[in-house]
Amino acid sequence: MKSDRFLPLFVLLVLSDCDAMAEKEDKSGERGLKTFSGPHYADRLFKWLTLLMALSVFLLIGLIGWELAQGAGPAMRQFGWRFLTSSDWNPPEEQFGALPFIFGTVVSAIIALLIAVPISIATAVYLTELAPRWLRQPLTMFIELLAAVPSVILGLWGIFVMIPWLRDHLYPGIQKVFGFLPLFQGSISGYGMLTGGIIIAIMIIPIITSVSREILRSVPGLQREAAYALGATRWEVTRIAVLSYARKGLFGAVILGLGRALGETMAVTMVIGNAPQISKSLFAPGYTLASVVANEFSEATSDMHLSALFELGLVLLGVTVLVNIIAQILLKTFAGPGVKPQH
Amino acid sequence: MMSVTNHKWRKAKNNFMQSLTFACAILVVLPLVLVFYHLVVSGIGAINWNFFTQLPKPTGELGGGMANAIVGTFILLGIAACIGVPIGVLGGVYLAEYGSKLNWWVRFAADVVNGVPSITWGMVVFALLVVPLPEPFRGTTSAFDPQTGVLTVLDRSGESHDFTVNDSTRLHLGGDGKVNSLPKGTDVIVKFHRGAGGVSVADSVGSAGLWRVFMTNLLHLHNSVSGFSALAGGLVLGLMMIPLVMRTTEEVLHLVPTGYREAALALGISKSRMIVQIVIRTALKGIVTGVLLALARVAGETAPLLFTAFGNQGWMYKVTDPVAALPLQIFSYAISPYGDWNRQAWAGALVLLTMVLVINIGVRVMTRDRFQAKG
Numbered sequence: 001m002k003s004d005r006f007l008p009l010f011v012l013l014v015l016s017d018c019d020a021m022a023e024k025e026d027k028s029g030e031r032g033l034k035t036f037s038g039p040h041y042a043d044r045l046f047k048w049l050t051l052l053m054a055l056s057v058f059l060l061i062g063l064i065g066w067e068l069a070q071g072a073g074p075a076m077r078q079f080g081w082r083f084l085t086s087s088d089w090n091p092p093e094e095q096f097g098a099l100p101f102i103f104g105t106v107v108s109a110i111i112a113l114l115i116a117v118p119i120s121i122a123t124a125v126y127l128t129e130l131a132p133r134w135l136r137q138p139l140t141m142f143i144e145l146l147a148a149v150p151s152v153i154l155g156l157w158g159i160f161v162m163i164p165w166l167r168d169h170l171y172p173g174i175q176k177v178f179g180f181l182p183l184f185q186g187s188i189s190g191y192g193m194l195t196g197g198i199i200i201a202i203m204i205i206p207i208i209t210s211v212s213r214e215i216l217r218s219v220p221g222l223q224r225e226a227a228y229a230l231g232a233t234r235w236e237v238t239r240i241a242v243l244s245y246a247r248k249g250l251f252g253a254v255i256l257g258l259g260r261a262l263g264e265t266m267a268v269t270m271v272i273g274n275a276p277q278i279s280k281s282l283f284a285p286g287y288t289l290a291s292v293v294a295n296e297f298s299e300a301t302s303d304m305h306l307s308a309l310f311e312l313g314l315v316l317l318g319v320t321v322l323v324n325i326i327a328q329i330l331l332k333t334f335a336g337p338g339v340k341p342q343h
Numbered sequence: 344m345m346s347v348t349n350h351k352w353r354k355a356k357n358n359f360m361q362s363l364t365f366a367c368a369i370l371v372v373l374p375l376v377l378v379f380y381h382l383v384v385s386g387i388g389a390i391n392w393n394f395f396t397q398l399p400k401p402t403g404e405l406g407g408g409m410a411n412a413i414v415g416t417f418i419l420l421g422i423a424a425c426i427g428v429p430i431g432v433l434g435g436v437y438l439a440e441y442g443s444k445l446n447w448w449v450r451f452a453a454d455v456v457n458g459v460p461s462i463t464w465g466m467v468v469f470a471l472l473v474v475p476l477p478e479p480f481r482g483t484t485s486a487f488d489p490q491t492g493v494l495t496v497l498d499r500s501g502e503s504h505d506f507t508v509n510d511s512t513r514l515h516l517g518g519d520g521k522v523n524s525l526p527k528g529t530d531v532i533v534k535f536h537r538g539a540g541g542v543s544v545a546d547s548v549g550s551a552g553l554w555r556v557f558m559t560n561l562l563h564l565h566n567s568v569s570g571f572s573a574l575a576g577g578l579v580l581g582l583m584m585i586p587l588v589m590r591t592t593e594e595v596l597h598l599v600p601t602g603y604r605e606a607a608l609a610l611g612i613s614k615s616r617m618i619v620q621i622v623i624r625t626a627l628k629g630i631v632t633g634v635l636l637a638l639a640r641v642a643g644e645t646a647p648l649l650f651t652a653f654g655n656q657g658w659m660y661k662v663t664d665p666v667a668a669l670p671l672q673i674f675s676y677a678i679s680p681y682g683d684w685n686r687q688a689w690a691g692a693l694v695l696l697t698m699v700l701v702i703n704i705g706v707r708v709m710t711r712d713r714f715q716a717k718g
Contacts, residue, residue, distance in 0.1 A: 046615035050437035126364035150643020263460025324458035
């Protein structure tokens with residue numbers, strides 16, 4: 001049976017159910033009032049309307065999953081699990097394997113987290129615990145503004161400013177010192193996995209920082225006062241009383257950042273080099289799930305190519321939704337309903 | 344034993360950590376400063392009157408501007424606001440004013456949807472609005488060849504259409520549900536989906552009951568728009584705005600004092616009018632702030648526009664045309680090998696970032712005193 005037919009039915013069902021639930025509340029609370037003011041049809045209609053709009057987020061989730069699965073169908077039937085384990089991506093030959101992209105996405109996200117996590121949490125600690133009061137507001141605003149910089153602009157800056165600098169200064173230096181590791185061998189073009197990781201780090205630092213900041217702010221003041229009373233220095237208060245208390249929430253912030261890192265598209269596409277290969281060297285070009293979709297989707301050579309790209313999208317969606325669910329559970333159970341992650 | 348040296352050591356460690364975290368904070372702010380500096384230095388030179396009034400020149404020619412991309416971005420944002428604002432605001436009203444056991448789940452879902460990569464949104468709208476498919480139609484069966492699986496259906500104007508019916512075709516028929524048992528002259532509806540190899544396959548063939556006719560027309564309305572279009576681009580951005588607007592609206596409505604609501608209800612006004620006339624009006628500034636921030640966020644989105652709005656070197660004349668947008672133009676100019684285009688990419692980026700930052704800073708300054716309690 002085609003399930004898109006039943007979606008509206010399902011919504012109607014949920015609606016009537018909720019209405020019954022709400023009516024129960026009404027009866028207990030406002031019975032006397034109702035006899036005077038009639039059945040309130042307009043009132044109910046408005047409530048239904050708002051409920052329908054609130055439920056639209058579930059519809060959106062359903063829609064995304066359904067459409068991507070629908071698009072990915074032919075590729076899934078053709079390749080099965082081989083799709084995820086094959087590293088051969090060759091559209092003209094109709095060979096499609098997702099491994100290089102999964103590898104690129106995971107590696108670039110790991111690099112980004114390695115850079116972003118210590119910096120973001122240290123910044124959040126500085127903003128909530130250690131910074132002088134007058135500096136907190138402007139710094140916070142700066143970081144929120146950084147979060148607002150569009151990805152494509154960061155990519156532009158990455159191509160023309162960051163890559164030349166990394167290629168001429170930082171990377172040769174790293175290679176000189178750590179060149180004995182296979183990670184840092186090979187030729188340096190500037191475009192590569194490490195560059196991609198760095199640009200993702202710049203993109204996710206503001207998110208991790210501002211969510212961590214909210215988490216740290218929600219640590220009860222009593223925690224701090226107790227530690228101060230024992231004669232601890234500011235840093236000791238932070239370490240003992242604040243950081244250990246907030247550990248779960250901070251972990252949630254990091255996972256949220258991971259979700260963004262996995263799905264980041266434009267800036268990465270512009271600097272990662274876009275070569276579907278699995279290389280030991282971090283200086284070598286790579287490719288991510290999101291970038292290959294961005295590059296090839298509107299110019300797909302065949303229906304199977306398009307379907308394979310849909311399947312890449314489905315993989316990306318599955319992973320990011322899972323990561324986001326974990327992050328939201330961690331954040332919501334840590335802080336209760338009061339603290340909300342910022343966008 | 345707490346000796347003096349121990350105390351000094353702890354002090355030193357405290358100072359060290361303080362400086363270290365300060366250095367991290369500077370490191371975080373540095374990219375914003377550098378990006379803005381380079382945008383101004385490299386972009387300001389390419390910004391002139393032509394940039395705002397002229398169309399892009401063909402490859403290799405100097406000059407030209409991004410007038411169409413700037414207008415296109417505003418058109419896309421307009422369409423997005425038409426979709427995202429009503430749904431987001433009303434959803435937020437439900438969360439804040441009515442609420443039920445569903446609230447936790449709705450918030451949870453909104454936060455998860457908010458984390459969905461923007462590129463997958465683009466793919467979804469591509470599948471919904473861009474992929475060209477034959478329109479579903481109503482007709483009567485006239486022949487079926489079981490060997491090849493070809494079904495012939497006469498549409499209402501008497502024209503005959505042949506379709507391949509295969510294993511993935513869903514059949515909604517009376518009798519035993521097989522096509523070959525289909526009596527000639529049955530009234531059916533045929534819908535399509537994209538099969539492997541680009542052939543449109545009959546997706547479902549069913550007897551045309553009233554309900555099915557209604558649902559088919561409703562759900563396949565979108566087939567009348569296909570191809571890259573401003574409508575598709577606006578829809579992507581609008582869908583992305585929904586969770587953002589919903590969450591900020593809810594937050595802002597929570598800031599309206601309960602006394603206002605009680606006072607209104609005590610005067611005998613109905614709840615819906617209380618919400619529209621008292622609560623929303625009180626919180627209007629905050630709601631507008633939330634909407635503007637959401638617009639600023641989606642204004643810079645590039646990935647989902649790549650295969651919905653697609654970009655256009657000229658003007659768009661109808662909403663079903665592909666349309667240019669600043670982020671798309673910046674992207675294609677940035678990765679092009681022409682120096683003049685690169686320079687224009689910088690200029691476009693400067694304009695876009697200025698727009699985004701002005702909105703962001705503006706709403707923060709505007710609402711500073713009003714919502715201080717929250718921040």
